[in-house]
Amino acid sequence: MVPRKTHFTSEITPELNGREVVVAGWVWEIRDLGRVKFVVLRDREGFVQLTFKAGRTPDDLLSKIPQLNKEDVVVVRGIVEASKIAKSGVEVFPQEMWVVAKARPLPVDLWEGTSDLPTRLKYRAADLKSPRNLAIFTTASEILKAVREVLYRHKFVEVFTPKIIATSTEGGAELFAVLYFERVAYLAQSPQLYKEQLTASLERVFEIAPAYRAEKHNTDYHLNEFISIDGEGAFMDYNDIMDVLEEIMRSIASVVNSRRDRLEKVGIRPVLEKVDKIPRVDYDEAVERLRALGYDVKWGDDLTVEMQKALTKFYGPLYFIVNFPASLRPFYTKRIDGDPKKTESYDLILDGIEVVSGATRIHRREDLEREMRERGLDPAAFESHLSVFDWGMPPHAGFGMGFNRLLMSLLGLKNVREAVLYPRDRYRLEP
Amino acid sequence: MVPRKTHFTSEITPELNGREVVVAGWVWEIRDLGRVKFVVLRDREGFVQLTFKAGRTPDDLLSKIPQLNKEDVVVVRGIVEASKIAKSGVEVFPQEMWVVAKARPLPVDLWEGTSDLPTRLKYRAADLKSPRNLAIFTTASEILKAVREVLYRHKFVEVFTPKIIATSTEGGAELFAVLYFERVAYLAQSPQLYKEQLTASLERVFEIAPAYRAEKHNTDYHLNEFISIDGEGAFMDYNDIMDVLEEIMRSIASVVNSRRDRLEKVGIRPVLEKVDKIPRVDYDEAVERLRALGYDVKWGDDLTVEMQKALTKFYGPLYFIVNFPASLRPFYTKRIDGDPKKTESYDLILDGIEVVSGATRIHRREDLEREMRERGLDPAAFESHLSVFDWGMPPHAGFGMGFNRLLMSLLGLKNVREAVLYPRDRYRLEP
Numbered sequence: 101m102v103p104r105k106t107h108f109t110s111e112i113t114p115e116l117n118g119r120e121v122v123v124a125g126w127v128w129e130i131r132d133l134g135r136v137k138f139v140v141l142r143d144r145e146g147f148v149q150l151t152f153k154a155g156r157t158p159d160d161l162l163s164k165i166p167q168l169n170k171e172d173v174v175v176v177r178g179i180v181e182a183s184k185i186a187k188s189g190v191e192v193f194p195q196e197m198w199v200v201a202k203a204r205p206l207p208v209d210l211w212e213g214t215s216d217l218p219t220r221l222k223y224r225a226a227d228l229k230s231p232r233n234l235a236i237f238t239t240a241s242e243i244l245k246a247v248r249e250v251l252y253r254h255k256f257v258e259v260f261t262p263k264i265i266a267t268s269t270e271g272g273a274e275l276f277a278v279l280y281f282e283r284v285a286y287l288a289q290s291p292q293l294y295k296e297q298l299t300a301s302l303e304r305v306f307e308i309a310p311a312y313r314a315e316k317h318n319t320d321y322h323l324n325e326f327i328s329i330d331g332e333g334a335f336m337d338y339n340d341i342m343d344v345l346e347e348i349m350r351s352i353a354s355v356v357n358s359r360r361d362r363l364e365k366v367g368i369r370p371v372l373e374k375v376d377k378i379p380r381v382d383y384d385e386a387v388e389r390l391r392a393l394g395y396d397v398k399w400g401d402d403l404t405v406e407m408q409k410a411l412t413k414f415y416g417p418l419y420f421i422v423n424f425p426a427s428l429r430p431f432y433t434k435r436i437d438g439d440p441k442k443t444e445s446y447d448l449i450l451d452g453i454e455v456v457s458g459a460t461r462i463h464r465r466e467d468l469e470r471e472m473r474e475r476g477l478d479p480a481a482f483e484s485h486l487s488v489f490d491w492g493m494p495p496h497a498g499f500g501m502g503f504n505r506l507l508m509s510l511l512g513l514k515n516v517r518e519a520v521l522y523p524r525d526r527y528r529l530e531p
Numbered sequence: 532m533v534p535r536k537t538h539f540t541s542e543i544t545p546e547l548n549g550r551e552v553v554v555a556g557w558v559w560e561i562r563d564l565g566r567v568k569f570v571v572l573r574d575r576e577g578f579v580q581l582t583f584k585a586g587r588t589p590d591d592l593l594s595k596i597p598q599l600n601k602e603d604v605v606v607v608r609g610i611v612e613a614s615k616i617a618k619s620g621v622e623v624f625p626q627e628m629w630v631v632a633k634a635r636p637l638p639v640d641l642w643e644g645t646s647d648l649p650t651r652l653k654y655r656a657a658d659l660k661s662p663r664n665l666a667i668f669t670t671a672s673e674i675l676k677a678v679r680e681v682l683y684r685h686k687f688v689e690v691f692t693p694k695i696i697a698t699s700t701e702g703g704a705e706l707f708a709v710l711y712f713e714r715v716a717y718l719a720q721s722p723q724l725y726k727e728q729l730t731a732s733l734e735r736v737f738e739i740a741p742a743y744r745a746e747k748h749n750t751d752y753h754l755n756e757f758i759s760i761d762g763e764g765a766f767m768d769y770n771d772i773m774d775v776l777e778e779i780m781r782s783i784a785s786v787v788n789s790r791r792d793r794l795e796k797v798g799i800r801p802v803l804e805k806v807d808k809i810p811r812v813d814y815d816e817a818v819e820r821l822r823a824l825g826y827d828v829k830w831g832d833d834l835t836v837e838m839q840k841a842l843t844k845f846y847g848p849l850y851f852i853v854n855f856p857a858s859l860r861p862f863y864t865k866r867i868d869g870d871p872k873k874t875e876s877y878d879l880i881l882d883g884i885e886v887v888s889g890a891t892r893i894h895r896r897e898d899l900e901r902e903m904r905e906r907g908l909d910p911a912a913f914e915s916h917l918s919v920f921d922w923g924m925p926p927h928a929g930f931g932m933g934f935n936r937l938l939m940s941l942l943g944l945k946n947v948r949e950a951v952l953y954p955r956d957r958y959r960l961e962p
Contacts, residue, residue: 102926105766108686124766126923144688144734171923175766201894203923225919228732237733241688245679255539257575257672260758262953263694263741264707264718266960276695278718279708280755281747285960287695287709294953297962301659302668303575309740310694316712324711327691335536335555335606463632484962488656492557492602492634495533522693522725529697529716531728531915 102175102198110145114182114190124175127168137165144234149191171203224531232366239359246351254344256304261294274314287312291330297488299334299496306331318526320515325524332498337460338444341497350375368511371417371451379419386421400425409452422446431471434460450509458499465489533606533629541576545613545621555606558599568596575665580622592628602634655962663797670790677782685775687735692725705745718743722761728919730765730927737762749957751946756955763929768891769875772928781806799942802848802882810850817852831856840883853877862902865891881940889930896920
């Protein structure tokens, strides 16, 4: 009977000296020095050195080492010993070992990291075993946990809204069609209208779920299926939401920093050191700065990644741009009282990339209808949504965060596909 | 300038006596007794009584009361007073009030709960404002939080796998087709194969995300889009997973019990009192019991909801059935060593309904191929998945939990549609 794993490799510390443990994982490296043989075992959390020594290790166990291949799956019962020689200051002397699965040579190189991205994505399940990917995706999980904790603290409740929808929710983006029994339906590009509706009942809601864009461009920043973190709060405006986002980013930075050692070991240098107050830069000021820098940008233009990167020299790696022209924002964005060409809106820019976008929303039906008409949308097509505004719609504001893009920017990854387990893009539907 | 909400209604307690607060929500009830007028304000968390009194309340504020309609959205600044008369032992004397949105009569009855389910689902955004729905969906969020906490404690990391897939993952269930650029793709029925693959890298993973079944039957138990809570752990077997599920169910029961008062006030009587050890009933024993009760059931038959309900008299409202015949389980289920007609599998039954299903999985490629062939599946079609088993696949086991069904059973709801914000079924694609 194979015993249960008792510790992850990262939990095997010198303090366990003399204790019996069961470790389990994958053979990373084998060094056979004759009477002493070392096997480095990898698991999700790191590495541990197994030391086999003639005289000390049972003979039948010693005889198994020459048969081991890299990536064989083994479970090992042994004794921990603090060590001055082993890298981590600790080693395990095995007493029993079970080879629970044999491995054939892998189609990607986990060891030197020489495989190119297309190959890595093609054999993604193998590629995900690399220490680099393990560091990325355990960090991703910790970040999600931290985001939820801030949202719970601010009394947001978690919701799930449908991803199969009858019609385009916002206009604009291209949608994937779904054959839904006798009808054609679509995959939701965002939970925008649902989350707004829910502020009339659950007040503060958040959702972490997939979103879909049938966009044909195939860049390093775009995915056709991505994870969207959405929040919306009744009785809040865009400044309140930016306050919450500031806490979220502070918490995320602290998660990433607590993992800085592990990340740097695999060549990842996190971009954010520490988050205090995040500058809230007026769109007008941003445009002026850019013109002074020589950029050809007019009031009313959208800012490019290049421009956003240029602004980091004034505002640091993390800043908000606020109060965008109404023409740049969707129909449900509230205009600023007394300055109606501009809106109560913001983008959060990390390392030049927009990672969050949001605004105070319009909560009066007549305003919403007027904005729709101005943009050539027919309010009649939105009747089901508009009627909700007749039933007591509170003022509200919210945010949408592209989780994979955030992860990419935070960790300084070159391609957003590195920030998804199994990416979906224009030409990639498998694995 | 409308001030920020400082408290939810449930936070207005006698201890705040004398304090100034800002509450915000929806007009639930208006009682005009002449010189004294009461407005009951509802928000997500409950109710608070606002007391307007001639002489004490500013005149301009008093004059606003006759214009108020039910469901108007108001923000109120006022002073808390402990009260012997008000139901909750506390009332608020308003000093200022902002009517931030007017409401027209609602298409559903929130007050007596007389609207039928189709009407409620048609006008779902209005229906969700009912105290019953607020109780259901705030509880749902708390349950998700509790589930994640147990999984984090057992070192599962959160993942997201693609919902747009190239081919049927498991065979069997009917899939919705998606037009993915030039190709036809499908919506995933479960993350089964992905989560198994991920045990070879991240070891213990969980995912909470939508899943899709294009099944045509339209019953009280089925949805075409639902939320699936999936977990999979390397170096674990089905007993280990059942241990984790026991903790999850214990934690869920404790969440629900802590909210019992609120739930009972809206007519919901939670099914579970307290969870200790959950019985693990062998399939053979279940069949014998049922035959003794007079049910026409043979070894190898699936158990019906009626049968599962009948078994609660022996095992209580929550029990596992374990070790199902291989013929009843999917191809990736591990057979029991020495008893190969049966499998290391289980269902968790709550109030007669299967809410979780899982098993130890096969982790050897040749076994998996044999099981596929026995079921008429062609291993060549699964090559991308099977190849992962060549790269060091650990023994693993897991679970899949239908979140909406769980919520329905836990709260004793009659229809699973009551356990989804915006349900999707055979004929319902809106709102």
